[in-house]
Structures are given as C-alpha cells and as structure tokens.
Amino acid sequence: MSITGKVVLDLPPVKGNPRNSEGSFINLKDGRIMFVYSKFTGDRFNDDASADLAARYSDDNGETWTDDRIIATREEDQALNIMSVTLMRMANGDIGLFYVIRAGANDARTYLRRSADEGEIWSVPLLCIQPVGYYVVNNDRVVRLSDGRLLIPAAFHRNGYDSGNKNPGIRFDSRGEVIFFISDDDGKTWTEGNCKSVLPFNAYSYSGLQEPGVVELGNGMLWSFARTDMCYQYEMFSFDRGETWTTPQPSRFTSPCSPMSIKRIPETGNLLAVWNPVPNYNGSQQFRKGAWNGGRTPFVLSVSKDDGR
Structure with missing residues (x-):
C-alpha cells in the first residue's frame, strides 16, 4: 500500500x-x-x-x-x-x-x-x-443527478440526540433509517421519497444505516451506501431516480462504523471511493495514544474505471 x-x-x-x-x-x-x-x-x-x-x-x-x-x-x-x-x-x-x-x-x-x-x-x-x-x-452529500434532480440522503433517528440527556424515558435511537428528499425545481420545493431503507438485521445492530451517500451510475441507476456496525458498508440501488430503493445488503467495502465517500472524477469519469477498510472485528484497536479513533485507520482510496462493477 x-x-x-x-x-x-x-x-x-x-x-x-x-x-x-x-x-x-x-x-x-x-x-x-x-x-x-x-x-x-x-x-x-x-x-x-x-x-x-x-x-x-x-x-x-x-x-x-x-x-x-x-x-x-x-x-x-x-x-x-x-x-x-x-x-x-x-x-x-x-x-x-x-x-x-x-x-x-x-x-x-x-x-x-x-x-x-x-x-x-x-x-x-x-x-x-x-x-x-x-x-x-x-x-x-447533497447531489444533482444528470437530469437536474436534487437528492438529499438523510438518516432519520427517532427521539433525536442530546449528549446531556438524563431522562431514562427518552432514548435516542442510534439505528438510522435512510430517507431521501427530492427537488425537481433546483431546490425551491422539496418532497420526501416513497421509500424508507432499514437495515435487515436491525435488532442485532446498534447503528442501523447511518450517514448515507449516493452516486449516479452511467446507466442512470443510483447507488447509495451507508455506514454500519456490521463490518461492511451496506448498499442499496434505485431504478426510479431515488423514489424507491432495493433492500440494503452488504457491499464489497469492509469498514468500521465510519462514513464512506464515492465521487466521480470530472476529468476521467472514473469513480473514486474513500473509506476505512478494516472493520471493527473482535479485539480490534479502538484507541490510539489514549484517544478514541473508532478503528478509523488506515484511510484508503480506490478507483473504478468500469462504473463500480
């Protein structure tokens, strides 16, 4: 490397x-x-x-x-x-x-x-x-599709987040659910997509689907990805410009619970992925010099010349 x-x-x-x-x-x-x-x-x-x-x-x-x-x-x-x-x-x-x-x-x-x-x-x-x-x-994370549509990939968490919360009756649900918000008039008005994506094994996960991203492929299909605590980035696909999505599944990208980014390189059209490839397996190092790093090392880049295939 x-x-x-x-x-x-x-x-x-x-x-x-x-x-x-x-x-x-x-x-x-x-x-x-x-x-x-x-x-x-x-x-x-x-x-x-x-x-x-x-x-x-x-x-x-x-x-x-x-x-x-x-x-x-x-x-x-x-x-x-x-x-x-x-x-x-x-x-x-x-x-x-x-x-x-x-x-x-x-x-x-x-x-x-x-x-x-x-x-x-x-x-x-x-x-x-x-x-x-x-x-x-x-x-x-907000993207513009080739036809001008804008997409906001969001992870919804029930009960919000409060680092000072002491009320046992209110529990922040860390298990994110992915929802897309859509604009077809350059951001003047927005609607919620027709689909909510949930991790299939949510009962066994603390993260659910968190911090999603999305990229448009050359054939018009949309490829979304989200961090999880299941040792992989999970992925889902849309064939109708973000209205509905396939069931989330593990991608080829192993990872701790840290976000991945995929962008298209303007000069070549190739896809560039940036992520942490080592998952949080049992016994993996979560601290360095006394500070928590979540196992987010190393930090790597990978290029696809065939649209992610």
Missing part, C-alpha cells in the same frame, strides 16, 4: 475552538477555491455543541489558504449549532449552501441558502426537510 499526498491545511483543536470538521469545497468564478466547514466554539466538541460556519479561500489551487471568515452563525438561525455543509453550483449560477440547522435535541434538518455574488452575501435559509425530526445529512 503506497502513501501519497501532503497536508496543505491543518486545523487542530485549540482552546475555544475544540473541533473543525464537516466541510465542502467549490470552485469560484474568479478561479479561487472556497472551503466552508463547521467551526466549533466553546469547550465542547459533541455533535450538539455550539458551532458556526467558517469559510477559507485558496487562490493557488489549494496549496495555501486564507484565515477563516464566519459566514453564518448559530445565533442568527436560533440554533444549538449549524454544520454539515454541501456547496453546489445551482442552475442559475448561484452558489447553493446546504447545511443542517440543529434547532433542538429532536430537530436537526437541512436548509438551503443561496448566494448570487460568489459567497459574499447569502439568502435567508429555505427548509428542505419538512417533517420535524433528527435527520443526519453528512457534509458534501
């Missing part, structure tokens, strides 16, 4: 900024790259801790980066935090900023803001997921 690449930007935790995570990139019209990510504040790094959205810019193709600029705050959204960004070029040329507003322990939903001036000024947020609930949508 060869090691490649180099670190061009490191954002370690520091006092008052305990976590920087869940970002997305977009090419600006002037040639710069914009990177927007979750910048946590205070002294907690939990998923429900305080966080804003910060932007950094590169004018040398990612080699160096500016200092951060806060572009959205949790206070203006009246939220516990805001996080999990997807940046997308919209049909009219605007930049779309999809992100999760965590309004409460049982209210985490994706919203969309637009910018007509390359990220300087943003519109008010538009709600994309109508039903109230706790929906996990990872960063850089």
Whole structure:
C-alpha cells in the first residue's frame, strides 16, 4: 500500500475552538477555491455543541489558504449549532449552501441558502426537510443527478440526540433509517421519497444505516451506501431516480462504523471511493495514544474505471 499526498491545511483543536470538521469545497468564478466547514466554539466538541460556519479561500489551487471568515452563525438561525455543509453550483449560477440547522435535541434538518455574488452575501435559509425530526445529512452529500434532480440522503433517528440527556424515558435511537428528499425545481420545493431503507438485521445492530451517500451510475441507476456496525458498508440501488430503493445488503467495502465517500472524477469519469477498510472485528484497536479513533485507520482510496462493477 503506497502513501501519497501532503497536508496543505491543518486545523487542530485549540482552546475555544475544540473541533473543525464537516466541510465542502467549490470552485469560484474568479478561479479561487472556497472551503466552508463547521467551526466549533466553546469547550465542547459533541455533535450538539455550539458551532458556526467558517469559510477559507485558496487562490493557488489549494496549496495555501486564507484565515477563516464566519459566514453564518448559530445565533442568527436560533440554533444549538449549524454544520454539515454541501456547496453546489445551482442552475442559475448561484452558489447553493446546504447545511443542517440543529434547532433542538429532536430537530436537526437541512436548509438551503443561496448566494448570487460568489459567497459574499447569502439568502435567508429555505427548509428542505419538512417533517420535524433528527435527520443526519453528512457534509458534501447533497447531489444533482444528470437530469437536474436534487437528492438529499438523510438518516432519520427517532427521539433525536442530546449528549446531556438524563431522562431514562427518552432514548435516542442510534439505528438510522435512510430517507431521501427530492427537488425537481433546483431546490425551491422539496418532497420526501416513497421509500424508507432499514437495515435487515436491525435488532442485532446498534447503528442501523447511518450517514448515507449516493452516486449516479452511467446507466442512470443510483447507488447509495451507508455506514454500519456490521463490518461492511451496506448498499442499496434505485431504478426510479431515488423514489424507491432495493433492500440494503452488504457491499464489497469492509469498514468500521465510519462514513464512506464515492465521487466521480470530472476529468476521467472514473469513480473514486474513500473509506476505512478494516472493520471493527473482535479485539480490534479502538484507541490510539489514549484517544478514541473508532478503528478509523488506515484511510484508503480506490478507483473504478468500469462504473463500480
């Protein structure tokens, strides 16, 4: 296994900024790259801790980066935090900023803001997921299909998430159920798909299907994947542009309970998969130097030249 690449930007935790995570990139019209990510504040790094959205810019193709600029705050959204960004070029040329507003322990939903001036000024947020609930949508997960349809892959968790919950009568259900939200008018209106995907062995799983992603294949079929604690990424397929899905099944990708990403390389059309290949088998190492890492090492890349076959 060869090691490649180099670190061009490191954002370690520091006092008052305990976590920087869940970002997305977009090419600006002037040639710069914009990177927007979750910048946590205070002294907690939990998923429900305080966080804003910060932007950094590169004018040398990612080699160096500016200092951060806060572009959205949790206070203006009246939220516990805001996080999990997807940046997308919209049909009219605007930049779309999809992100999760965590309004409460049982209210985490994706919203969309637009910018007509390359990220300087943003519109008010538009709600994309109508039903109230706790929906996990990872960063850089919202996709546009070849016919223009937008898809948001979400993992629904009953009873929400509250790291400080002491009420034994309310239990966060960690077993995610995958639901897709769909827009056919470039994000102006949204509907829920006609299918909910559930792990077949849910009774024996703590994770269920979590942090789903999706990619469109060359024949128009959609391939979705989700992390599990069953030693594999589980996969499901749609033949009707995301309305319904096949029963989830283990994929070829062994994995701990960590998210995988699959993207299409623009220059070649090949698929690029990025994931952790070593599952959490009995006795596997979950800690390193006293810190939990979930067994999320090594971190590998794989390319498919035949559309994932």
